[in-house]
Amino acid sequence: xxxxxxxxxxxxxxxxxxxxxxxxxxxxxxxxxxxxxxxxxxxxxxxxxxxxxxxxxxxxxxxxxxxxxxxxxxxxxxxxxxxxxxxxxxxxxxxxxxxxxxxxxxxxxxxxxxxxxxxxxxxxxxxxxxxxxxxxxxxxxxxxxxxxxxxxxxxxxxxxxxxxxxxxxxxxxxxxxxxxxxxxxxxxxxxxxxxxxxxxxxxxxxxxxxxxxxxxxxxxxxxxxxxxxxxxxxxxxxxxxxxxxxxxxxxxxxxxxxxxxxxxxxxxxxxxxxxxxx
Numbered sequence: 168x169x170x171x172x173x174x175x176x177x178x179x180x181x182x183x184x185x186x187x188x189x190x191x192x193x194x195x196x197x198x199x200x201x202x203x204x205x206x207x208x209x210x211x212x213x214x215x216x217x218x219x220x221x222x223x224x225x226x227x228x229x230x231x232x233x234x235x236x237x238x239x240x241x242x243x244x245x246x247x248x249x250x251x252x253x254x255x256x257x258x259x260x261x262x263x264x265x266x267x268x269x270x271x272x273x274x275x276x277x278x279x280x281x282x283x284x285x286x287x288x289x290x291x292x293x294x295x296x297x298x299x300x301x302x303x304x305x306x307x308x309x310x311x312x313x314x315x316x317x318x319x320x321x322x323x324x325x326x327x328x329x330x331x332x333x334x335x336x337x338x339x340x341x342x343x344x345x346x347x348x349x350x351x352x353x354x355x356x357x358x359x360x361x362x363x364x365x366x367x368x369x370x371x372x373x374x375x376x377x378x379x380x381x382x383x384x385x386x387x388x389x390x391x392x393x394x395x396x397x398x399x400x401x402x403x404x405x406x407x408x409x410x411x412x413x414x415x416x417x418x419x420x421x422x423x424x425x426x427x428x429x430x431x432x433x434x435x436x437x438x439x440x441x442x443x444x445x
Contacts (some may be wrong), residue, residue, distance in 0.1 A: 178209075178291040179417055180284060182306075182313040184298045185320065186329035188346075191351045192319045194383055195376065195406070197225045197299035199317075200260045200393045202403075202410035208292040211253060213260040213284070215306055216299035217272035220265025223254070227390025230254040230264035237263070237283055238274040249286040261291070277308045284312060300311065301329075302336060310337070315413065316345045317374075322357035322364070331368055348373035349409075366418075374409045377401045 183193040183199070193216075197406075200212045214220035214234065223230050232252040233347045237244065244252070253261040263283075266272060286295050296313070298306055310316060316337070320330040337343045348370045353361035355378040365373045386393040394403045 173187045177288040178294050179214075179314040180288070180294045180296065180309075180312060181300055181413065182215075182296045182310055182316045184302075184316060184318050184333070185326075186301055186318075186333035187320075187323075187326045188300045190319055190321045190323075190326055191376075191383065193221050193225050193301075194387055195317075195319060195349065195351065195360045196295055196391070197222060197260075198386075198392045198394045198403075198406045199409060199413075200293070200295045201256075202368055202406045203259050203293050203295075203413070204258055204260045205394070205407075206410065206414060208414075209259075209261075209290065210295065211263060211287055213263045213287070213294060214265030215296045215303075215309065216265055217275045217303070217305065218266075218269040218299070218310050219374045220297070220299075222262055222297050224390060225387055226256050226260070226262060226392065228254050228256055228262060228264075230262065233264045233266050233271075234236065234283075235271045235274055235402045236280050237264040238243070238276070241279045241282060244283075244286065246286045246289040249283070250290060263287075272305075275305050277305050280305060281308055283313060284309065302333065305426040307340070310345075311340065313342075313345060316342065317346060317349050318346050319349045319351055320364070321350065322355055322359045322361060322369070323353045324359075327359070327364065327367065334368055346370070349376060350374070351376045352378035354378040374405075376405045376409075 183192055183196045197212060200210045204210045214222040237252050253263055255261055284294060296309060320326045337346055348365055350361055350364050350373050353375040382393050382397050382400055382402055394406050397403055403406050
């Protein structure tokens with residue numbers, strides 16, 4: 168990306184969400200960030216779980232500043248100062264950690280969040296937001312501002328039921344067209360076939376991430392993204408494919424926007440092509 172600030176295109180915002188806890192949302196968020204970073208892109212992960220965020224833990228960093236500090240000082244922060252609140256991971260990915268205590272979530276406001284994300288857009292190629300479970304009041308505007316929403320589910324009936332409800336809510340908010348479904352652990356034992364999930368949820372297709380509980384658990388426990396420690400494993404290959412799909416979609420949208428051919432973007436969109444991580 169160009170170093171000249173005037174030539175820099177504002178970063179794209181990717182919201183990573185789920186309607187149920189414990190299905191790998193944070194793990195996928197941090198690994199997607201590192202996978203994008205390996206394409207020589209500037210990436211920041213924002214912990215959008217304002218009470219019990221685990222992004223810093225998942226990347227084994229100890230932040231000096233958190234979202235709490237940003238909220239308290241937002242009126243004094245500009246596009247240059249915002250970088251002082253980020254924590255650098257050894258991969259080059261930056262992190263804006265969530266508040267260190269649950270009660271600090273009350274400091275987070277939608278207005279300040281939107282300003283924070285807009286400031287980050289000026290210095291990053293991608294802003295990955297690891298949302299809390301479901302749709303929180305403070306994050307609705309973030310979802311509306313997102314360029315793409317990755318909605319994580321798996322083959323469990325409870326996850327699918329809640330994901331369908333969340334899809335319906337996003338449709339009511341008028342932002343379902345931004346959603347890309349991600350079926351995590353699609354190779355797990357289940358009475359439901361992974362290939363049937365997109366149609367069940369009203370989607371044309373999805374990203375498919377395989378089941379490898381051992382590597383996933385080790386990654387979280389050690390705080391080392393598996394795309395670094397196990398770069399050749401099936402999980403990592405799936406994440407790199409997801410990153411490629413996201414980058415490719417942005418390039419198509421950029422070409423379409425420059426040429427004012429939005430219909431062509433719809434025809435060429437990766438949403439019409441399955442991305443299976445196996």
